[in-house]
Amino acid sequence: MECIFLHGFFPFCIWLVLILPPSQFWHLQESYEIVFGNMIRTYIASAITFVISFMISSYVFQKIKVKKRGFLFQRIFRSLFISEMIAVGLFCFIAFYGVWPMIDMLHFLVFSFCTKVLYEIIMYPIVTKRVILWFKRAEQSDMLDSQTNFSPFRWEIDYSEENNLFKA
Template sequence: MTDIPERPALARELPPGGFRHFDLVMAAFVAVWLLSNVLGAGKVAQVDLPLIGPWPFGAGILFFPLSYVIGDVLTEVYGYARARRVIWVGTACALFLAFMSWVVVALPPAPSWTNQPAYEAVFGQVPRIVFASIVAFWAGEFVNAYVLARMKLWTAGRHLWTRTIGSTVVGQGIDSLLFYPLAFWGAAGWTTELVVTVLFTQWALKVGWEVLLTPATYLIVGGLKRAEGVDVFDEGTDFTPFRVRA
């Protein structure tokens, strides 16, 4: 019978003084998520690829995948329950951002201020895009956290790269499959071909980002585990997403 490899010699429970860096990781996660909504949602950029020609892609690919990398770090170091709490915090912040964007855009501009059309173009995302973004984020992040936590048990905590990449393949796939059809299917300027092209391009680029950032993920995860003195395994964890408390 093959022996199960020993797990790292780190504590399994919350340190007596609490976590030292959890709040910073949570803040980074929420910041990237909000920035992706403000700067990246809805804009399609294009590059000319050799032998292929013009190829469109969503501008949010430049930084949105970082939320999944940070999500992997959260689940790997702090466990699914605390990652779940952060996902709910991010969702609440996104809803507040969407509401306040609507309020500010709806405010009547001063007669001397002529930038209302540009302001609406940047911050006045249609409710359909906001809804699609929040639904896709919520579902994708929970799937990402669940797959990573389960794979950590299956691998006995070894081979981190398999679960960071594997969870991203599934989580980002769910995210893209939900967001682009919900946000742009049938919308002006978005043909079916463009929706499908951008969807699969985004998914492939997001997974590619995860692969490229794997060395950095190893460094961050290792440093946080040593600093916090824990390595959480989700044995007996209630994996329902419909809880906020860790």
């Protein structure tokens, strides 16, 4: 919740600094406004896409887990593929629509999406899988979220030991 708040609070702080009168000795206000004024739209786009893509990724990840009961790479890759497709597309549209030509947005979208997916494919065996397995062993927990309500407005999660798939 704090992350969502801070994603919204930071653009507000930038906006506030932009509308306040600059110090008398500051002679670069116009440049400051150009750089930081354009960042507000980018940060707002980032906050919106973070929330939406995180919820979609979590939902897809857990639904595949319930259906397949395993196959970590498949879950990670499918949830990443779907959520990043939505995240990058939504981010580009909010942050750059009307600012960049559509062809530049498309190039950015394809490059960003491919970079993120390729990065995860490379990092999965090196870092991701090891970290996940370490946490599962340390917590002795691998919960199956078959009864979880994925509403963004529900704050409590009920787990029972019968949903724990962890095997020592």
